[in-house]
Amino acid sequence: MTADRKELAALSPEERQAVILEKVNAAGRVLAAGLAQEFGVSEDSIRRDLRDLSDAGLVQRFHGGAARLVTPALDFHRREALHAEEKQSIGRAAAAPIPDGATLLVDSSTTVVRFVRALSPALSLRIITTAVDVAAAALDHPLAEVVMLGGRLGRLTRSATGAGAIDAIRALRVDYCVLGTCGIDHGLTLRADDFEDAHLKSAMIRAANKTLLLATADKLGQAATYEVAPIAAVSALFTSSRDTAILKAIREAGVDVETV
Structure with missing residues (x-):
């Protein structure tokens, strides 16, 4: 092992992640296999590093490696403050038709x-x-039974992800799936910024009789890295968008659209 490689192998996980x-x-x-060889550690260690960097919103993972983010993803609390009035209106509209x-x-x-509030x-x-x-938020509802599915929590999504969460979802059959989205691209495909989140959303759609999609105006026509599902998998879209062309195309795909 060369001197440089010995120095890299001696780094703590936090130091190694900073270099990565x-x-x-x-x-x-970067590719996990190449990094493992360069740092003199196992590919499993590198995959954990890439997962941690992805969860922190610093890189975009893909199978076998990671890529630079075009724009770093905002954390949950910063996103919560954006378009607050739009989100409130969309949430109210989507909540209105939910039956007892x-x-x-x-x-x-x-x-x-x-929506939950x-x-x-x-x-x-x-x-x-x-x-x-x-x-x-659901625990504040006086008559709701709240079931929390487990798994590894992503820092960016603040949600359980991974095989355990997806297996639990696959065992379900529910009346409604209620989703947000990172984007609906011009090919009318739902997209996500996170690989595991994309798989989670896809499993949720398949577990539901109806899927309600909630999207602020900036999400329509917006691309993201990972495919979730075609828009035709959605039953209804609740949005603040006024983009008549894309809304017309979504309606023609068989989706009910309600604008707020």
Whole structure:
């Protein structure tokens, strides 16, 4: 082992992650196998490093490596403060048609938190979620049974992710899935910034009789790295967008659209 490699192998995980982040930002992308060889550590160690950097919103993971973010993702609390009035209006509109006795499967989204807070307190509901903030909001509902699905918590999404969470979702059959989205691209595909979040959302859609999608205006026409599902998998879209062209295309795909 060369002197340089010995120095790299002696780094703590935090120090190694700082070096990896510099490499990602300089090169645009890195591969786990190459990093493992360079640092003299196992690929499992590098994968954990890339996962931690991704959870912190600093890189974008892909199978076998990671890439530089075009724009660093905002953390949950900073996102919660953006477009607050739009999110409130969208949440109220999406909550209005929910019937008594419904079982809801709810993902991690600042707009979806507004939806949960807007649910009528007179309704008896079961709310199932992977998201810490959604569960906390649901606990304030006087008649809701709240079920929290477990898994590894992502710092960026503040939601359980991974195989355990997805397996739990696959065992469910619910009335409604309620989702936020990182974007609906011009090909009318739902997109996500996080690989594991994309798989989680996709599993939620398949577990539900109906899927309600909540999206602020900036999300329509917005691309993100990972595919979740075609827009036709959604039953209804609640949005503040006034983009007539993309809304027309979404309606033509068979989705009910309500603008607020």
